[in-house]
Amino acid sequence: MIRRKLLAAAAIAVAGTLTLTACSGSGDDSTGDGGDKTITFMFRGGPDEKAAYEAAIAKFTEDTGTKVKVIVTDADQYATKLQASVAGNNVPDVFYIEQASLQSYVASGVLMDITDQVDASGVDLSNIWEYGVNSYRFDGTTQGTPDGALYGLPKDVGPFSFGYNKTMLEAAGIPLPDKDTPLTWDEFVAISKQLTVDKNGDGTLDQWGTGLNVQWNLQSMVWSNGGDWTNEDHTEVTVDTPEFAEALQKFADLTNVEKVTPSASDAATLDTYQRWMAGEIGFFPVGPWDVSVYNDLDFDYDLIPWPTVGDAGTATWLGSLGIGVSATSKYPEDAVKLVTYLSADADAQQTLVDANIQIPNLIDVAEAWAAEEGAEPANRQEFLDIAQDYGRAMPAAFTYGAEWYDELWTNIQPVLDGKQTAADYLKETQPKMQTLLDESIANAEQAG
Ligand code: CA
Numbered sequence: 488m489i490r491r492k493l494l495a496a497a498a499i500a501v502a503g504t505l506t507l508t509a510c511s512g513s514g515d516d517s518t519g520d521g522g523d524k525t526i527t528f529m530f531r532g533g534p535d536e537k538a539a540y541e542a543a544i545a546k547f548t549e550d551t552g553t554k555v556k557v558i559v560t561d562a563d564q565y566a567t568k569l570q571a572s573v574a575g576n577n578v579p580d581v582f583y584i585e586q587a588s589l590q591s592y593v594a595s596g597v598l599m600d601i602t603d604q605v606d607a608s609g610v611d612l613s614n615i616w617e618y619g620v621n622s623y624r625f626d627g628t629t630q631g632t633p634d635g636a637l638y639g640l641p642k643d644v645g646p647f648s649f650g651y652n653k654t655m656l657e658a659a660g661i662p663l664p665d666k667d668t669p670l671t672w673d674e675f676v677a678i679s680k681q682l683t684v685d686k687n688g689d690g691t692l693d694q695w696g697t698g699l700n701v702q703w704n705l706q707s708m709v710w711s712n713g714g715d716w717t718n719e720d721h722t723e724v725t726v727d728t729p730e731f732a733e734a735l736q737k738f739a740d741l742t743n744v745e746k747v748t749p750s751a752s753d754a755a756t757l758d759t760y761q762r763w764m765a766g767e768i769g770f771f772p773v774g775p776w777d778v779s780v781y782n783d784l785d786f787d788y789d790l791i792p793w794p795t796v797g798d799a800g801t802a803t804w805l806g807s808l809g810i811g812v813s814a815t816s817k818y819p820e821d822a823v824k825l826v827t828y829l830s831a832d833a834d835a836q837q838t839l840v841d842a843n844i845q846i847p848n849l850i851d852v853a854e855a856w857a858a859e860e861g862a863e864p865a866n867r868q869e870f871l872d873i874a875q876d877y878g879r880a881m882p883a884a885f886t887y888g889a890e891w892y893d894e895l896w897t898n899i900q901p902v903l904d905g906k907q908t909a910a911d912y913l914k915e916t917q918p919k920m921q922t923l924l925d926e927s928i929a930n931a932e933q934a935g
Pocket residue numbers: 685686687688689690691692693
């Protein structure tokens with residue numbers, strides 16, 4: 488469930504590298520029978536996102552006269568459906584792109600270089616999160632650099648924040664964590680132990696300190712301990728280090744040693760995302776895409792910086808999804824106009840932000856939004872701090888495909904179950920990841 492939620496908004500690609508070649512044509516559906524201009528826009532999202540985007544697009548059509556045919560998919564169907572449209576020479580004029588897919592879509596000629604058109608549009612790129620814009624820049628060798636050609640604009644940036652159940656902490660008489668000072672790991676574990684209780688006295692626990700997911704939460708722990716997945720230029724895998732191992736071990740220990748999370752069997756009956764929403768979990772991650780749902784829950788919550796495992800400072804990841812244009816669009820000008828409208832028009836942004844599905848793309852709009860009185864969550868500023876200051880790209884965001892990264896999760900279960908040490912596991916897994924990373928680098932060179 489949480490994986491699905493994350494995919495809906497911000498996550499990295501898990502699909503394989505593309506070997507498909509784009510051909511001509513944006514498809515029969517993209518031209519109306521009467522000769523009216525119609526462009527197609529393919530995206531993904533849940534009901535809230537779909538409604539918000541349809542409202543924004545209706546306004547675009549009203550303003551420009553350009554009709555937009557919308558194709559929306561579930562989050563986990565999107566990559567497959569987009570690949571099928573590429574294979575069928577039926578690429579939508581405008582579509583969401585994942586950071587980790589960008590290089591292969593550029594290499595196979597699917598994505599249009601929109602640098603000049605965006606420049607000419609008058610959009611003030613300096614008022615959009617720099618990380619978001621740079622995510623879709625590629626200079627032929629490196630993605631994410633400020634000098635690369637632009638192959639899309641950000642649909643959003645997705646700061647992955649941390650939250651706590653304020654109502655639960657207050658009921659337990661626990662002082663609320665400071666929004667500006669991260670909890671140390673020991674402090675976090677100590678509070679989590681206080682919160683892990685059998686409230687109704689039937690002999691089984693019904694409230695827990697936390698309940699995290701290794702695939703989405705380990706990054707913060709490793710980074711705050713000074714570890715990382717690779718070296719800076721993404722050529723060497725560096726998971727077999729004491730800093731990385733300590734972080735992964737502490738993750739597993741939350742369940743097996745500290746016992747502050749639901750057990751495997753508790754989590755099987757109701758996953759931790761559902762238990763958090765039921766008010767049974769004290770600390771839990773919060774992304775902007777969760778806010779529309781979390782604001783309707785029966786308890787109050789707020790955002791805080793992630794607890795720190797070591798002394799490298801609080802850390803978390805910052806995702807992004809982009810919006811790109813087909814290199815074979817029959818209406819490239821209108822297609823780019825839709826991209827700049829969705830990414831950077833103040834009215835369109837307001838529609839999307841009012842739906843509580845993302846933080847504003849425009850920095851001045853975001854600052855006003857964070858300062859709103861009565862905002863929920865109150866500390867919206869934490870999202871902005873992640874977007875502006877301390878959020879980091881996912882380890883595979885700018886590599887050519889993510890297989891090397893996915894390999895870490897493949898056989899990790901014995902570590903999570905306390906049957907293998909983190910250090911042993913990482914020692915045996917690093918060479919496998921390195922082989923896959925080497926392959927990805929070779930593929931990138933071949934494609935380039
Ligand atoms: Ca109980």
